Amino acid sequence: MNLSFSKLDFLKPELGAEYIGTGTHFAVFSAHAEKVELCLFSNDGKTEVARLPLPTREGDVWSGFIEGIGPGTLYGYRVYGPYDPVNGHRFNPNKLLLDPYAKQVFGELRWDDALFGYHVGHVEADLSFDERDSAPYMVKAVVQDPEFDWEGEQAIRRPWTDTVIYEAHVRGLTMMCPGIPEQERGTFQAMGHPAIIEHLSKLGVTAVELLPVQYFLDDRHLVERGLRNYWGYQPLGYFAPARRYLSNGSIQEFKSMVKAFHAAGxxxxxxxxxxxxxxGSELGPTLSFRGLDNLSYYRQSPDGRHTYDMTGTGNTLNAAHPMVLRMVLDSLRYWVTAMHVDGFRFDLASALGREEIEFDREGGFFDAIRQDPVLAGVKLIAEPWDIGDDGYQLGGFPPPFREWNDRFRDDVRRYWRRDPGQLPTLAQRLVGSPTEFNHSGRVATSSINLVSAHDGLTLADTVSFNERHNEANGEDNRDGHGDNCSDNLGVEGETGDADVLAARSRRRRAMMATLMLSRGVPMVLGGDELGNSQGGNNNSYCQDNEIGWVGWSSSDEDFLCFCRRLIAFRFDHPLLRDDSFLDAELVTWLRPDGQVLTHEDWHQMEQQAMGVHLHDTEDGAGGDLIMVLNAGADCRFFLPEPRDGWRWRRMLSSAEASFAARDADNVEEIPEQGVVVFAAARRSQS
Structure with a gap:
C-alpha cells in the first residue's frame, strides 16, 4: 500500500473522510493551525502506522487523498499551532484528535491525564503544556462505505396535525423488554426489534424521538464514581452513531432500525x-474541537482564555462561525440523506440562536435551516431555553420550528393537583397555548405538549412523590428540579393502600387525557404508558441501570389499554388535531351550570371544573365536542342544547377509564379528578 498522498484530478469540497472507490479523501477545517497531520492506525487501533502532513490548504480547509485505502481504515489528526491559552489557542500535537466529521468511532475512550492538553494538577493549570501522547487512550475514526440497501423504504413526512411523539431511550426502552433476546438489548438492533415496533404501533404513536444517539462521552467524574453518562448529552461525534448502541460495531444497524420503523409507518x-x-471548559480534555481550533469552534469569554458557558456544561459551540455552522448543517443533512431520519429535537436551542450574546430568531442558524432544501422539509423541534441571559425563549422561534412547551407540563400538573386559580392557564394549554404561539404566522402545532419527559419525574412518579429522590446520583440529592408540581396523594413513594393507588391511577388517566385532548402535538415519555417509575429520581442522567430503564415486568396493563384507546380517540376526532387557534366563534367556555364563563368566573380561585365546547365549522366533519375537566369533587354538568338534528353522546370518561359510548342526559354527573368528553352525533345515527 502506498501510504502517501496522491493528486486528485477533480475538486472534493466535502469535509471528513470520503471513500471514492480508488482511495480515501481526507479534509478538515482549522483556521489557525500551522500544520495538520493525518495519523493512520492498525486494525486494532493500538499502533500508529503512519503520520502524514495534509498537503493541501485552501482557505482554512486542509486536505489530501491517499490511493488504495478504504472502508475500515482507522485514523485521527494531530494539529500544530500556537499554544497560547490566554488568546484562545490550545494546539497540542501530542494529542490525537477525533475528526469532527467521523462517520464511525472505534474503541473506547479511557480516561487518563494524557488526554488533557495541559498538566492536570499543575500550579499554572491550563497555562501549562502536556507532552504525553494521548493516542493509547483515545478513540479513532473509521473510514466508511456509504452503501446500504434502502430498497422499499420511503420517507413518511407525516403532517404535524397527525403526529404523536414517543420520547424513548435506546437502552432504557429495550434493556428489560421481555420479547428481545438478551444479547441484543440496549442496541439499535433491539430498538428496531418487532417487539418494540409492535408495542409502539399498537399504542398508536407515529414518531419515536430518540435521546441522543450521536457519539458521546462518559464524564470522567461519573466513571470515577462507577456511573456513566446515560442520557448522552455530552457529544463528541456529530456524524457517528454512539458505539455503545451498536451490537456488532456497524453503523448499518442504525439504518436497519430506521428502515424497520418506516416500514411500520x-x-x-x-x-x-x-x-x-x-x-467541557478550558480545564477539560483535548479530544477534537479544542485541539483543531479552539478559538473557532467555541465561544470565548472576553478575556480570551476561558470558554463562555451558556449551557451549564463548561462550553458553548460557536454556531455563529460560518465553518462551525457548516458542520452543524452538514451533520443534519447527513442524518437525513444517509441515515434517513425524519427530524430533530435541538437541545438547548436558544444557544444556537445567539449571534453574539443575545438571542436572535432571525439569526444565521435559523436562516440557514429554513433555506436548506433538505432540512426545511423535516420535523424541527426546539428546546426553547439555555442558561444564558434571556435564555428562556418559549414562543420565540421562527417557523417551521416546533417547541417543547414546559408550561403545558407545569400548568396541567398544577391543575390536577388542585392548585387554586388554574383555569385561565389550563384553558391556554387546551387550545394550543396561543399567548406563546399565535403570532408570526405560527400554528397551534407549534406547541409540543407534554406532561413528562426524560428530564424530570415520570408520570407515575408525578402522582407518587412530593420530593425528588436522587440519592443514587451521588450529589446529596441536590441535583434535578426542586419543584416538580407533583403530589404523592397521601403517601410518599410505594404503598399498598388501595385508596391511594386508585387515586393515583385516576389522576394519571386525567393527565394523559388532557394531553391527548389538547391542541398541539402530544409527546409521551417512553414507559409512561406502562406506569414506569424511577423511584422518584427526576434526574436519571447517570443511571444506566434499573432506575433509568423501563420496567416492563411491572407494566400497568389497564393504563396501557387506556392510553391506546385515548390516542385512537384523538385520531378519530379531527377537531382535536386542527392546526388553527380557536377564536370566540369556535370555542365556548362553560361553567358546570351550562352558562358561559364570565370574567369573574375565570378568576374564582376555588373553581376547579369547566367545560370546553369546540364548535365544528364543517358540517358532517365529526360534529361538535364538549370536554369537561373536573379537578375537584363530583359535580353535575348541564349540557347546552345541541344543534338542530344533533344529539350529545357521552364518549369518554377518564375516571372510569370508559370509552363506552351512550346517549347523554341533559345533566351529566362528572366524577372527581376526571375528564369526560361528549360528541355531537346526528339523530339518525345509532
Whole structure:
C-alpha cells in the first residue's frame, strides 16, 4: 500500500473522510493551525502506522487523498499551532484528535491525564503544556462505505396535525423488554426489534424521538464514581452513531432500525446536541474541537482564555462561525440523506440562536435551516431555553420550528393537583397555548405538549412523590428540579393502600387525557404508558441501570389499554388535531351550570371544573365536542342544547377509564379528578 498522498484530478469540497472507490479523501477545517497531520492506525487501533502532513490548504480547509485505502481504515489528526491559552489557542500535537466529521468511532475512550492538553494538577493549570501522547487512550475514526440497501423504504413526512411523539431511550426502552433476546438489548438492533415496533404501533404513536444517539462521552467524574453518562448529552461525534448502541460495531444497524420503523409507518426523530460538546471548559480534555481550533469552534469569554458557558456544561459551540455552522448543517443533512431520519429535537436551542450574546430568531442558524432544501422539509423541534441571559425563549422561534412547551407540563400538573386559580392557564394549554404561539404566522402545532419527559419525574412518579429522590446520583440529592408540581396523594413513594393507588391511577388517566385532548402535538415519555417509575429520581442522567430503564415486568396493563384507546380517540376526532387557534366563534367556555364563563368566573380561585365546547365549522366533519375537566369533587354538568338534528353522546370518561359510548342526559354527573368528553352525533345515527 502506498501510504502517501496522491493528486486528485477533480475538486472534493466535502469535509471528513470520503471513500471514492480508488482511495480515501481526507479534509478538515482549522483556521489557525500551522500544520495538520493525518495519523493512520492498525486494525486494532493500538499502533500508529503512519503520520502524514495534509498537503493541501485552501482557505482554512486542509486536505489530501491517499490511493488504495478504504472502508475500515482507522485514523485521527494531530494539529500544530500556537499554544497560547490566554488568546484562545490550545494546539497540542501530542494529542490525537477525533475528526469532527467521523462517520464511525472505534474503541473506547479511557480516561487518563494524557488526554488533557495541559498538566492536570499543575500550579499554572491550563497555562501549562502536556507532552504525553494521548493516542493509547483515545478513540479513532473509521473510514466508511456509504452503501446500504434502502430498497422499499420511503420517507413518511407525516403532517404535524397527525403526529404523536414517543420520547424513548435506546437502552432504557429495550434493556428489560421481555420479547428481545438478551444479547441484543440496549442496541439499535433491539430498538428496531418487532417487539418494540409492535408495542409502539399498537399504542398508536407515529414518531419515536430518540435521546441522543450521536457519539458521546462518559464524564470522567461519573466513571470515577462507577456511573456513566446515560442520557448522552455530552457529544463528541456529530456524524457517528454512539458505539455503545451498536451490537456488532456497524453503523448499518442504525439504518436497519430506521428502515424497520418506516416500514411500520413510524418516523424517527433524533435529539441532537449542537449547543456544546463533551470537551467541557478550558480545564477539560483535548479530544477534537479544542485541539483543531479552539478559538473557532467555541465561544470565548472576553478575556480570551476561558470558554463562555451558556449551557451549564463548561462550553458553548460557536454556531455563529460560518465553518462551525457548516458542520452543524452538514451533520443534519447527513442524518437525513444517509441515515434517513425524519427530524430533530435541538437541545438547548436558544444557544444556537445567539449571534453574539443575545438571542436572535432571525439569526444565521435559523436562516440557514429554513433555506436548506433538505432540512426545511423535516420535523424541527426546539428546546426553547439555555442558561444564558434571556435564555428562556418559549414562543420565540421562527417557523417551521416546533417547541417543547414546559408550561403545558407545569400548568396541567398544577391543575390536577388542585392548585387554586388554574383555569385561565389550563384553558391556554387546551387550545394550543396561543399567548406563546399565535403570532408570526405560527400554528397551534407549534406547541409540543407534554406532561413528562426524560428530564424530570415520570408520570407515575408525578402522582407518587412530593420530593425528588436522587440519592443514587451521588450529589446529596441536590441535583434535578426542586419543584416538580407533583403530589404523592397521601403517601410518599410505594404503598399498598388501595385508596391511594386508585387515586393515583385516576389522576394519571386525567393527565394523559388532557394531553391527548389538547391542541398541539402530544409527546409521551417512553414507559409512561406502562406506569414506569424511577423511584422518584427526576434526574436519571447517570443511571444506566434499573432506575433509568423501563420496567416492563411491572407494566400497568389497564393504563396501557387506556392510553391506546385515548390516542385512537384523538385520531378519530379531527377537531382535536386542527392546526388553527380557536377564536370566540369556535370555542365556548362553560361553567358546570351550562352558562358561559364570565370574567369573574375565570378568576374564582376555588373553581376547579369547566367545560370546553369546540364548535365544528364543517358540517358532517365529526360534529361538535364538549370536554369537561373536573379537578375537584363530583359535580353535575348541564349540557347546552345541541344543534338542530344533533344529539350529545357521552364518549369518554377518564375516571372510569370508559370509552363506552351512550346517549347523554341533559345533566351529566362528572366524577372527581376526571375528564369526560361528549360528541355531537346526528339523530339518525345509532
Amino acid at each position: 413510524i418516523e424517527v426523530i433524533m435529539d441532537v446536541v449542537y449547543n456544546h460538546t463533551g470537551e
